[in-house]
Each structure stands twice: as structure tokens, then as C-alpha cells.
Amino acid sequence: MTRGRLPSPRPEVSSLPPSDHGAARLAEVRAYGQKAILDFSANVNPFGPSPRVYEALARTPIDRYPDRDTLLLREALAHHHGLTPAHILVGNGVSELILLVALTFIRPKDPCLIVEPTYGEYRRSVLLMGGHVRTWRAQAENRFRVCPQAITSLLQELPYRVVWLCHPNNPTGYPLSLQDLATWADAHPTTLFVVDEAYINFVPHLPSAISLQRPNVLILRSMTKDYALPGLRLGYAVGDPAIIQAMAQAQPPWSVNALAQAAGLAALQDPDHLHTTVRQTLTARDSLVTELRALGWRVLVASTPFFLMHVGHARRFRERLLAEGVLVRDGTSFGLPEYVRISTRRPQENSRLITILRRVYNDDH
Numbered sequence: 074m075t076r077g078r079l080p081s082p083r084p085e086v087s088s089l090p091p092s093d094h095g096a097a098r099l100a101e102v103r104a105y106g107q108k109a110i111l112d113f114s115a116n117v118n119p120f121g122p123s124p125r126v127y128e129a130l131a132r133t134p135i136d137r138y139p140d141r142d143t144l145l146l147r148e149a150l151a152h153h154h155g156l157t158p159a160h161i162l163v164g165n166g167v168s169e170l171i172l173l174v175a176l177t178f179i180r181p182k183d184p185c186l187i188v189e190p191t192y193g194e195y196r197r198s199v200l201l202m203g204g205h206v207r208t209w210r211a212q213a214e215n216r217f218r219v220c221p222q223a224i225t226s227l228l229q230e231l232p233y234r235v236v237w238l239c240h241p242n243n244p245t246g247y248p249l250s251l252q253d254l255a256t257w258a259d260a261h262p263t264t265l266f267v268v269d270e271a272y273i274n275f276v277p278h279l280p281s282a283i284s285l286q287r288p289n290v291l292i293l294r295s296m297t298k299d300y301a302l303p304g305l306r307l308g309y310a311v312g313d314p315a316i317i318q319a320m321a322q323a324q325p326p327w328s329v330n331a332l333a334q335a336a337g338l339a340a341l342q343d344p345d346h347l348h349t350t351v352r353q354t355l356t357a358r359d360s361l362v363t364e365l366r367a368l369g370w371r372v373l374v375a376s377t378p379f380f381l382m383h384v385g386h387a388r389r390f391r392e393r394l395l396a397e398g399v400l401v402r403d404g405t406s407f408g409l410p411e412y413v414r415i416s417t418r419r420p421q422e423n424s425r426l427i428t429i430l431r432r433v434y435n436d437d438h
């Protein structure tokens with residue numbers, strides 16, 4: 074076949090930054106000659122889903138289309154949050170919902186604000202639509218704390234279409250002040266404040282932006298992390314019915330498959346599993362952090378089961394661990410090339426990491 078000139082993608086697509094994330098990719102695992110990887114790079118409940126999820130999956134027919142309104146799950150989520158199904162849109166993971174926010178609201182050249190360092194898909198979705206990204210960046214010297222006054226001043230400079238916030242934040246684990254958020258949302262009613270609460274269930278008692286009930290605050294919740302369903306892809310947005318309906322208009326039909334819908338319903342029906350496994354994960358994190366510090370590693374503990382660790386050269390460090398069959402998240406794409414992010418796993422798995430990191434520390438010091 075001769076290859077002449079090809080149809081060209083939109084320039085916004087060609088110039089997108091890469092989509093860097095945790096979780097193992099088969100090609101890389103193969104390249105390192107590994108058969109199995111112990112993955113500390115993805116922030117997923119290490120104790121797995123409720124047994125009820127597997128029972129529900131076995132009962133779910135796949136020879137018919139799923140309900141494209143995801144009604145049963147929306148009803149269950151509405152009941153869970155004390156809202157109505159009209160306040161909820163279910164998506165193929167928060168990843169799809171981030172893209173839907175952009176597709177629905179961002180016009181070319183629209184200014185959008187991102188509080189960094191944070192999850193990279195906010196930036197990619199803005200750029201994909203031809204929007205303009207402005208950032209405010211938390212600094213390591215301040216332990217990555219967000220300065221509310223700085224955000225308040227930035228908000229006064231431009232009529233932002235969308236402001237992206239992550240609560241608690243990935244990768245720093247830092248939570249947002251809801252009082253500040255309420256003030257910003259009230260002062261800028263035509264700006265959509267998107268609050269990604271993908272990890273909120275890992276932080277007991279952390280208040281959710283859902284409680285603010287502001288029409289221009291949209292909350293995104295992942296069910297892939299706390300309920301341990303990353304292979305099924307599931308998340309939902311909570312917001313004003315007009316915002317939710319607009320996003321639903323832009324969503325591809327049947328994007329939430331039948332297995333994901335059934336798994337989400339079953340997971341919600343087993344809150345004890347969630348609470349027990351989150352408690353176990355946080356206990357495991359505390360032991361892991363204590364041991365890492367005892368070895369001499371500089372760890373920045375946050376509210377979440379994942380945390381940043383200072384390693385000097387994150388890319389090389391990650392590769393070195395990959396050669397040992399262990400994966401951590403390189404912080405370079407977050408603009409943190411000296412840090413890796415480590416997600417707590419089960420105690421025995423954490424012990425294996427400690428054994429490797431003891432050797433690495435001793436080799437380097």
C-alpha cells in the first residue's frame with residue numbers, strides 16, 4: 074500500500090502532552106523481562122472489591138444492551154447522597170467525566186485554571202478543546218499546601234470557564250478548604266468549579282464538596298479506586314441537574330457497560346467492606362511510612378494511602394525498581410522529577426517493597 078499524504082488530526086490533538094499515569098503497561102513489563110509486577114503506582118484499594126461484586130457480575134447478562142440511563146445505579150447513588158437521580162451522571166470512570174466536562178463547557182481560547190501539581194487529564198482535556206490553561210502551583214517548600222489567597226487573586230484576573238480542583242489532591246494528598254471553595258463559587262457564578270473527589274473515601278471524615286450544594290460546583294467521584302474496580306471503569310458526577318443534563322447530552326450511548334453498573338450497585342450495598350478495607354489500608358500505610366523513615370527515606374505523608382517520597386532522580390529510581398518487579402509512580406509528569414508516588418498495598422506486599430528499598434538505600438548511601 075502506498076502512503077501518500079494522510080488525513081491530519083486537529084492540531085490540538087497532535088500537540089497534546091502524553092497521558093502519563095500509574096498502573097503497569099504490558100509492553101513495559103515485557104521489556105523488563107518481568108512476568109508479574111507488584112504495583113505500588115496505582116491508587117487502588119489493595120484489599121480488592123467486595124465479594125458481592127463477583128456474585129453480581131456472575132448474574133449479569135451481557136447479551137443485551139446495558140440501561141443507557143444507568144437508572145438503578147443513579148437511584149442507589151442518589152439515595153446514598155440524599156439527592157435525586159437528576160443530580161447524578163454515571164460515567165466510564167472519572168476519566169470519561171473529565172472529558173465530558175471539557176466537551177460540554179470549554180470553547181476554544183476559554184481560560185481554565187488548574188491548581189497543580191495534580192492529575193494530568195484536566196490539562197489534556199482543556200487543551201483538546203483548544204482552551205487556555207493557567208496554573209497555580211503548590212511548592213514542596215510549603216509541603217504542597219494550597220494558598221487560598223493566591224487562588225482568590227487569580228480568579229479576579231480572568232473570567233475562567235472551568236477551575237479544576239482535586240480533593241484530596243493527587244499526588245500530594247492535600248485536601249481543599251471547602252469554605253474557600255464556597256467563597257470562590259459564590260463570587261464567580263459563571264465559572265464551573267470541578268472538584269475531583271476520586272480519593273475522598275480513603276480519608277475518613279473529610280467533608281465533601283457535595284455538601285456545599287452550589288449550582289456551579291460539580292463533583293466527580295471514582296468508583297474504581299475505593300471500591301477496587303479499575304478494570305471495569307466506573308465513576309459518577311454529582312451536580313446541578315442542568316449541568317448534569319448538559320453533560321449527559323454529550324456522552325456516548327452505553328458508555329457504562331452492564332458489568333460496571335452491576336458491580337457499582339453491589340459495591341454500594343456493602344459499605345462495611347469499604348470501611349473495613351480503608352481502615353486496614355490506612356493502618357498499613359502508617360506502618361509502611363514508619364519503616365521507610367526508619368530506613369532514611371524522606372516521605373511526605375498526606376491524608377491519603379498514597380504519598381510522595383523524595384528519591385533524587387525519579388525516572389531512574391522507577392526503572393531500577395521495575396527491574397526488581399516492583400512499580401512506583403514517577404513524579405516527573407507532575408513536574409516533580411525528584412519524587413515518586415507510592416500507594417500502600419497489603420502488609421506482606423509492603424514488606425517486599427521495604428526489603429528492596431533497604432537495599433537501594435544502602436547501595437546509595
Ligand SMILES: Cc1ncc(COP(=O)(O)O)c(C=O)c1O
Nearest residue numbers: 166167168192243271295297308
Ligand atoms: C485524581 C484522579 N481523578 C481521576 C482518575 C481516573 O479515575 P477513573 O479510574 O475513575 O477513570 C484518577 C486516576 O488515577 C485520578 O488520580
